[in-house]
Amino acid sequence: MKYINENMTILEICEKYPETIEFLKSKGFKNIDDKNTINIIGKITLKNVLSMKKINSDIFVEILNEIVNQNRNSIDITINNSEKSKEKNENTITMMGLLPCPVRIPLLEAMKEFLENNSEIDLSYDLKAASYGLDWLKDDVIKANHPEKLADIFISAGFDLFFEDELMGKFKKENIFKDITGIKEYNKDFNNEKISLKDPDGDYSMLGVVPAIFLVNTAELGEREIPRTWEDLLKPEFEKSVSLPISDFDLFNSILINIYKTYGKEAVKKLGKSLLQNLHPSQMIKSDKFKENIPTVTIMPYFFTKMIKEDSSMIAVWPEDGAAVSPIFMLTKKDKEDKLKKIAEFLSGEKVGKILSHQGLFPSINPNIDNNINGKKFLWTGWDYIHENNIGEILRECKELFFDNIKNK
Incomplete structure (x- = not known):
């Protein structure tokens, strides 16, 4: 509304x-x-x-x-858009998660319409804005020491919730989840020789990605060239010149792990040295108005580039080696496939895909959506790397490397 x-x-x-x-x-x-x-x-x-x-x-x-x-709470997120009892029965489907802030309301409106057209579905869902943070979801998962106590569907971006052994990782190992979207091949933007987002094990589903790009303040560049790659950004001349979305932990974690995997530990250290300040993406678009501590480069979600005025000194740069992506994951319970399939197909379908891609600039995995990416690259860790490593431990190491170099710079 x-x-x-x-x-x-x-x-x-x-x-x-x-x-x-x-x-x-x-x-x-x-x-x-x-x-x-x-x-x-x-x-x-x-x-x-x-x-x-x-x-x-x-x-x-x-x-x-x-x-x-x-x-x-303008969108009623009770069961089937009506004032039903909070008591859930064995037929009630439960869904929890976080939605990207710019598209949360359109997605909830689409969900409301979907439920009105499918009155046989008994769904209770709590989908908060991503800015709310993951702690409430983590608490719920930690308390759910048995799969039956978990929600039937989870949606969120980032890595830590879904791969930490003490969180979703332990349930994944028990073969609890299954991709039931019915999509055999993801959008061509994510299904080629350069990148493959579809989980080969068939456990995890994705709805789209949140890409991180550069916003360059040309008025602050001086004699330096515009950074076109992540490697450029890690050069000594950009030390104490970069703003990072540390408070946007999903995207920040994704940036760290992608840099770590692609360029190694030293690159994470250099990224720490490059930090000038931590800004929320909504602050980044007006960073050319700051009187002091003006960042030359800000790393931000692609969506916020829509707020840049044409006569601004700020220009958006999609890294040539790829925009680091924070995947928007969806987990659905394997043993409830029949009950969940229609919802999973809706969430991964064209209507939701258009909202993500066209309204939010969060490229959709749906093969029928034109993401208007025009061949741009993505920086993605890859499923082999995820399956062969302890992502939780790697994230902790990345943060230690990054923040130690903030203190020592």
Whole structure:
């Protein structure tokens, strides 16, 4: 549901939707919770303010509406879109997970419509915004010391939840999950000699990926050339010049493990040395407005490039050696295949694929979706590497290498 539009005044937004104030303050709307300040700037429209800041209003408004939707639970996520009892019976299907923030509301709306058209499905689901974090999911998985206590379907991005031995890893070893999407070959963007996302063991499903690309502030480059690859970014001239989305742990972990696997331990150390500051992706798009500690390069999800104004000094660079990807995984229980198949097919189908790819710039694995990637490469660890290594241990080593070099630089 859309509550906010660009023609509303700052005062109107703050009064009607106070849950947006902290976000607005983080974007440079200083002291808007102060009555004197809001009386001065409050009559200015959001569109005019964003125009002065050279921020794309469409995406900014979309994020504001996501904040309101998340806070007010505008999408009813009870069973079959009705006020049913919270008590679940043996026929109730349970689903938990995280959805990428920019597409969460469209995906929930699509889910609501799907359930209305398939009233025979008894589904209870809790799909929070990715910004909510994984801790609640991890707690649920840890407490579920038996497969029967697990939710029937899990959706989330990143590596740690699905491969840690004390989390999903232990259930994977018990052959609990199965890919029941029915998709034999993934989208051509992920099914070629350069990359293969489909799990050869048939345990895990994917819905799409979150690519990490470079945002280069040309005003801060000086005599340096624009970095075109991850190797370029690890050169000494970019030390203390890079902003990384450390708070976006799924993407950050994916960047670390891809760099570790592709370029080795020393590359992870160099990445730590390159760090200037940690920014949330929504802050990155206006980093050319900072007065100090201005990053030359920010690493960010591809989606946020939609917020860059044409006259900005910021340019998006898709790494020539590949955008590091954080896969959006889906796990479905093998012993409930008959009950889950229709839902799995919907989630991996064209409607959801278009929402991910076209609205969120999260390329879909569905073979019928045009991701508009035009042959761009991805940096992906590969299933052989995942199956042959303890991903949890590697992630812990990566973080140790990275953060030790922040302290020592």
